[in-house]
Amino acid sequence: xxxxxxxxxxxxxxxxxxxxxxxxxxxxxxxxxxxxxxxxxxxxxxxxxxxxxxxxxxxxxxxxxxxxxxxxxxxxxxxxxxxxxxxxxxxxxxxxxxxxxxxxxxxxxxxxxxxxxxxxxxxx
Numbered sequence: 001x002x003x004x005x006x007x008x009x010x011x012x013x014x015x016x017x018x019x020x021x022x023x024x025x026x027x028x029x030x031x032x033x034x035x036x037x038x039x040x041x042x043x044x045x046x047x048x049x050x051x052x053x054x055x056x057x058x059x060x061x062x063x064x065x066x067x068x069x070x071x072x073x074x075x076x077x078x079x080x081x082x083x084x085x086x087x088x089x090x091x092x093x094x095x096x097x098x099x100x101x102x103x104x105x106x107x108x109x110x111x112x113x114x115x116x117x118x119x120x121x122x123x124x
Contacts, residue, residue: 002068008098009071015103016078016094020064024055032102039108050106060084074098086118 004013011030019027028047037044037053044053067079078094092110096103 002070004069006072006074006076007101008074008076008096009069011098011101011103012071012076012078012094012096013066013069015096016066016069016080019054019058020061020066020080020082022058022061024051024058027054027058030103032099032104035103035106037106037108040110040112057084071096 004010015027015030018024018030028051031047031050033047034045035047035050037050039053042053044050062083062085064080064082067081069079070077074097076096076098078096079091080093081089081091084090090110092108094109095107097105
């Protein structure tokens with residue numbers, strides 16, 4: 001894994017490690033109140049909506065690995081893989097923007113097809 005030096009990179013690393021471990025409350029503590037997230041299954045604005053997006057997935061994780069966290073003082077990208085009930089080696093990337101010490105924007109990239117094939121319904 002890349003050495004972690006930048007402010008956004010450090011915050012992103014702590015954020016991704018928290019939610020991959022199922023600690024949604026800790027993960028949410030890194031977010032600005034007006035967090036905006038763009039994901040394949042919708043746009044989520046504010047802490048409550050982001051919790052609704054994150055919590056079902058985070059609570060279903062069987063195992064996970066952070067592949068890398070790349071970044072600087074304002075932006076970071078987290079690359080991770082998870083095993084969840086509907087897929088093994090389910091990979092994702094989050095592009096994170098940090099403003100005033102909090103995550104203000106997340107662009108989350110993942111493939112919805114394993115969930116759809118398993119008969120799950122994407123969260124909106």
